[in-house]
Amino acid sequence: MLSTLPAGTGRPSPTTTAAPWWRDAVIYQVYVRSFLDSTDDGIGDLAGVRAGLPYLKKLGVDGIWLSPFYPSPQHDHGYDVADYRAVDPVYGDLTEFDRLVCASHRIGLKVLLDIVPNHCSSEHPWFRETLAAGPGTEARSRFHFAPGRGADGSEPPNNWRAMFGGPAWTRVTEPDGTPGEWYLHLFTPEQPDLNWRHQEVGDEFEQVLRFWLDRGVDGFRIDVAAGLFKHPELPDSEDPEADERSRDSVNPLAWNQPEVHGVWRRWRAVCEEYTAGDGEHRLLVGEVSVPTAREHALYVRPDELHQAFFFDLLSAPWDAAAFRTTIDAAVRDIAGTGSTVTWVLNNHDQVRTVTRYAGEPGVEGSGLGAARARAAALLMLALPGAAYVYQGEELGLPEVLDLPDDVLTDPIFSRTGSRKHVRDGCRVPLPWSGHASPFGFSQGAAGAQPWLPQPSWFADHATDRALADTSSFWHLYREGLQLRRSMPQLGEGPLHWLETPPQVLAMVRGDGLVCAVNFGSDPVPAPVPGAPLLASGPCPDGVLPGATAAWWITDLKTA
Incomplete structure (x- = not known):
């Protein structure tokens, strides 16, 4: 028996106008500071990103999102912006930025910038x-x-x-x-919140958008997109401790105020002006933290943001029912607006998936965590809509849990004295090659040590080893991305759920692509006979092992 959920209007036929590129794009999040260091100072930079573009093109993503590289005192690593129209010298300059955009476009990669409109630096x-x-x-x-x-x-x-x-x-x-x-300041004293009821604030940010659009960027990821406006009377919160108990909590008096939607309509109109010139849509994707998918959907109405990150899948427990409930809510409420769901499993603020899915603490997570992370990646790439991949996820990097206190830079640690929610562990610079730090991250002869120390076990996850090992995370992502781009079944379209045993999800995409995930530990019969097209782990004919996802092509009818 099949159950069906719509998911957008479907990939257009060859005789219709092509859908905008962003609707099913896979974007790679580049945390610039930790991607690749071209100047041998231990800090990643824009020239390093440019040097890494062939690697990203080979992986098969559609574009990159750059973390903030603007001039900043770095109290929150660039999310405290002192100048929205320049490049911090530690990362390069505007000339190097222009080279990066040109090089990206030359090989067909889009470039998104991270813009921070809720607050600026105290040095602005x-x-x-x-x-x-x-x-x-x-x-x-x-x-x-x-x-x-x-x-x-x-x-x-x-x-x-x-x-x-x-x-x-x-x-x-x-x-x-x-x-x-x-x-x-809703974050740190060094990040004063701007008053968006002041006309000059909105006017200034419109000019900031135009400055970067004129330099050829393809869009913006918007930090704290549900913030900006605060209750005009600034009343007391009924439960102030709740605002601090979780980094992801939302103070309803300071978030999701109705006036914020007017800002996104204005920004959307600016992007439409630039779209009209060359037919290439300029994208607005928001960091929207709101309680329900239905509220989330309000941000992606046709005249507001093109997309908004759907974080619920990221926070869902490793459980088939929880994943299905989350997916159903997103597809029902968000795709119904005419947008597409923007799926994420990880980002620069979250514990890496290998460790998060391990179910128990450990320096490198566990084999179980890695297996679940691989399965989750295949599931995400099979869902209708867009997806974002955080750097290092394609290497299967676990969280670095044992950084010494004296190297932690996250303001959460300095503000609370607690390591809970500290984000440095997912921001450790990437390992590229070799057997010892800096693992090719710093390109100079001196081999400067990275701004956060890399553990010795990073050697097992270095890019050169991942490329050489056809069973690696990297090859799983690459094969999934290649199939996603080549198969119309993995376009927007609807998804159909199949009846399955407990702790198994199976869906049909388009005309005959089945994706199934076994969330349990014991093997179950595969929903489709024969060898899978792609699997996250060993998958014998007719069997779906525990903590495994697989794709099959079949003539199973969905109607």
């Missing part, structure tokens, strides 16, 4: 002007300044907590040297 010229201007000035209205509570104003204006720990407010010293107003 606007904020410095704010501090010098004093209370009640126009400069301060670009941010959220308010007098403190209590007789002497020594208490914060409300009880909100910052997502990286501690109060969401910091008191400034006024130009005359006296204690003064407080400003809002």
Whole structure:
């Protein structure tokens, strides 16, 4: 028996206009600081990304998303932006950026930038002007300044907590040297939140978009896309501790306010202007953290963001029912808007999949974690819509769990004193070759040590070994990406669920491609006879082993 869910309008026939490239694209997330170091200073850079483009083209992705490389004091590794129209010298310059865009386009890769509109750096010229201007000035209205509570104003204006720990407010010293107003920061004091009710803020970011679009970028990943607007009265939160208990929690007074949708309509109109010139769509994909798929869908209506990351699959437990419920909600609520679901299994803020799926702590996760991560990758690549792959996932890199305290750079650690939710372990620079650090990450003769130390076991995951081993994660991703691009069954289209044993999911895509995943530990009969087209692990004819996914081509009818 089949059950069916729609998933967009389907891949167009050869006689119709081609669908926009972004609808089923697979984008590789480049964490620039940790990708490849061309200057031998231990920090990745734009020239290093350019040098790595042939590797990414061979892998088979459609484009790259670059983490922030703008001038920044690096309190949150670039998500505290001091200048939105330049390149931090540690990463290169605008000339090198232009070379990277040209080189990417020359081999058919799109380039997305990470833009950070919710907050800027405390060293941004606007904020410095704010501090010098004093209370009640126009400069301060670009941010959220308010007098403190209590007789002497020594208490914060409300009880909100910052997502990286501690109060969401910091008191400034006024130009005359006296204690003064407080400003809002939902992350760290070095990242003051901008006031999007001030006209100048919206105007400035429109010009920032145009600056980079004029340089040829193909779109933007938008940081904190559900933030921007705060409740205009800045009232107390009913449960302030909840705002701090989880890094992924959402303060409803500071997130998902209705006015934010007007910003995305304005940005979409800007992108449409650039699309009209050459027929190539410019993409807006949002980091949208909201409670339900239905609320998520509001951000991808036809005149707003093209796409928004669907994080629920990333956080789903390793369980067939949980995955199916998550997939069903996304396809039902998001694809119904005319957009496509944007699937993710990992990013620069999350524990790597091999370790997350291992089910128990360990330096390298476990064989079980690796098997589950491989199966999850095949499942994601078989789903209708777009997908994002975080660098190193194609190498099967586990999380680095034993970094010493004195090398941790994540502000979550410095703000809370706790290693819980610290993100450095997934940001350790990639291993490219060799048997010892820097594993080819630093290209100079000196072999500078990376900005975060690489463990010795990274040697087992180095790119040169992955390319030479046809059973590696890398080859699994490459083969999956090649099939995804060559087979119309893996276009947008609907998916149909098959009846399966407990802890097994099986779906039909298009006319006869079946993807099945065994979430259990024991082997089960395969839903399709014969050898699979592609499998995440050894898969004998007629059998689907535990923690394994496989694809088959069959004449099974879906109607």
